[in-house]
Amino acid sequence: MVQVFLGASSFLYLQNLLNGITTFSILLVGGFLLISAVYLITLAFLFRQDALRDGARPRIMRYGIHGSVHLLLMMGLLIVNGLIDSPKITLSPSVAWLLGALLIIWILFTAWKTKTWILPIALLVYFAPQIILRSVFDWSELTSVLVGYAVATITITVAFIRESKQDQSKSPSH
Structure with missing residues (x-):
């Protein structure tokens, strides 16, 4: 699970680093951590459910809905982050x-x-x-x-x- 989380966050962090962005809002960082934790926990739950079930179509639909909800939550976080001025962390x-x-x-x-x-x-x-x-x-x-x-x-x-x-x-x- 740690590798999955680091994998997802590595693209975001390294992209910001390449773009020269070293300031992060606490709302964005905290929201990302919370949404990612919920995503990984619910994904583990889906994996467990799949071990008990059979059938490809419902599985694809469940994972599609799961991923879509995660994507919408992340997009919502980005929108809210743009609307709310929260304290920032600036790294040298x-x-x-x-x-x-x-x-x-x-x-x-x-x-x-x-x-x-x-x-x-x-x-x-x-x-x-x-x-x-x-x-x-x-x-x-x-x-x-x-x-x-x-x-x-x-x-x-x-x-x-x-x-x-x-x-x-x-x-x-x-």
Whole structure:
């Protein structure tokens, strides 16, 4: 669960760090932590329920609704954060980069321990194009983020398709 939480927050934190944002509202940080904790607890509940049930369609619908509610809560938090002026936490650039480095080290360490490299790969294919496009080609922040998102989405989708095809070919036929 910690890896899932760090995975979700790593994209947000590292994106802010790349954009030079080192000030965070307490409302946003607290809301993110609360919504993420509720999301992970309810996701664990869904996993438990799935272990007791069978059938693909209701499962897809449950996870779709669950993910949609989470997305709406996060969007609501961002809207409320823009409307309410709450106290802010400002990190010095050196502290912000140190936290970013520690986050990356933690992700690499947990990936190594669990032998699950999808998160480090996703971070790499999401951020590497952004860094290259900004530093080499002087592209805008928005354009480089969109390209990074597209590259990451395509890469992860292809990886999942290849993995599922390999799993299907390895499974014994009936």
